[in-house]
Amino acid sequence: MVAPAGSPAAGSTQERPAARRGRRRVVPVLVVALATLLVAAGAAAVQLLPTGSDARLPTAEATGKSTDGGSRDREEPGSTGSTGSTGSTGQPDDPSATAGGDAGSSPAPGDMESYRPGPPAKRAIVPKVVGEPIGRAEDRLRAAGFSHFQRDYRLDQAAVDVVIATDPASGTSANTETIFTLTVSSGRGHTTVSDFIGRTERDVRTGLASSGLKMNLVVNNGPSSQGAGLVERTDPPAGTQVPFDTTVTVTIASTQVNVPDVVGRSRSDARATLTGYGFDVVEQNQASDRPVGTVLSQSPASGLVTRGATVSLVLAAPPSGGSTDGSGGATGSSNPSSSAAPSTRR
Incomplete structure (x- = not known):
């Protein structure tokens, strides 16, 4: 087939400049598309960055530079100075930055509504x-x-x-x-008086002191049912409830006593008196015209002696030729020449 006159043949060198121009138009389009993708990717990455004050990029306010490149000569209202960084609203980015400030600082503006000082102590x-x-x-x-x-x-x-x-x-x-x-x-309190009958003075003092009581000692020089130096009675008596610090009167038998005079008294009366004082009694009979059993003499006759000592009594016995009839009297004897022999008994 013969090509028309004036048209280039297929595969000739005249087609090459047109192909080059087509490719040159495509390259700028691809470059613009790639740049757009890079810008979009960068914007997405910025949004994923931390939002804290330490991760932000310096701004004109943070660096102290104005937008026209000059320095700020004074702080703007709302600035917190060196206590912490601020955002565009003038409030601190980190609330804890001012919470940890000076102890004498005033409450934050947001806390003033709830802060109410209490009334002064009366x-x-x-x-x-x-x-x-x-x-x-x-x-x-x-x-x-x-x-x-x-x-x-x-x-x-x-x-x-x-x-x-x-x-x-x-x-x-x-x-x-x-x-x-x-x-x-609550008062002096109460305690109970213990039984101290027959105890020594030392035992009583110790016992009363341990019970919170005081002691008043009385010595009995007369008849006593207790031995020398032993307690006869207490006042108040044993078992009585009394307040603390109460004084208890304690009576003890004396260790020495005056011998009572029983001469001229009957045998029974004399023995009761002497044993009441704590004496042992020894009797001795002697012929006398006095009623039988009458105390003719005693030894010791008087004076201060130890309680529990022995007192000797001489009792009247029937005269010669007589005998006792059990009542202290004498009866006749069938042997006029006989006489009563002295005898001793306890």
Whole structure:
């Protein structure tokens, strides 16, 4: 086939410049598309970065430079200075930056609405209530402005339910919300008198002291049912409930006693008297015209002797030729020449 005149033949060199121009138009389009993708990817990456103040890029306000390249000569209103970085609103990026600031700084503007200072503490002078009953004492303290009380009871010489101490002390200035401690007497307390009959003085002193009691000693120089130096009785008697510090009177038998005079008294009366004083009695008969059994003499006759000593008695016996009839009288004897021989007995 013959090509038309004036048209280039297929595969000739005239087609090459046109192909080159087509490719040159495609390259700029590809470059623009690639640049657009890169810009989009960069924007997405920026949004994924941390938003904290430490991750932000410096701004004109953070660097102190104005947008026209100059420096700011003064701080703008709302700036926090060196206490922390601020955003475009003038508020600190990190609330904790100002929370940890100076202790004397004022509350943050947002906290002022809820901040209400409490009323000042009230104080009052503590009235003197020591020595008064607990009820009256608390009434006086309430009248002075105090309202919180606690009681502490203790044994004391004061009467029951009487205030013996206060904390705070009277006359001092104290906060009216203070918890007031009132020390109150519960009395001297009570204890029981023990049985000390037949015990020694030393035992009684020790026992009474351990029971919180006092002792008043009385020595009995007269008749006693107890041995020398032993307790005869107590007043109050054993088993009695008494307050602490009560004085108990203790009577003990003396170790020495005066010998009573029993001469002229009957045998039975003399023995009862002497044994009542704690003496042992020895009897001896002697013929006499006095009634049989009458005490003719005694030894020792008088004086101070140890309790428990022996006293000898000489008793009247029937005269010669007589005998006792059991009542102290004498009867005749069938042997006039006979005489009564002395005898000794206890």
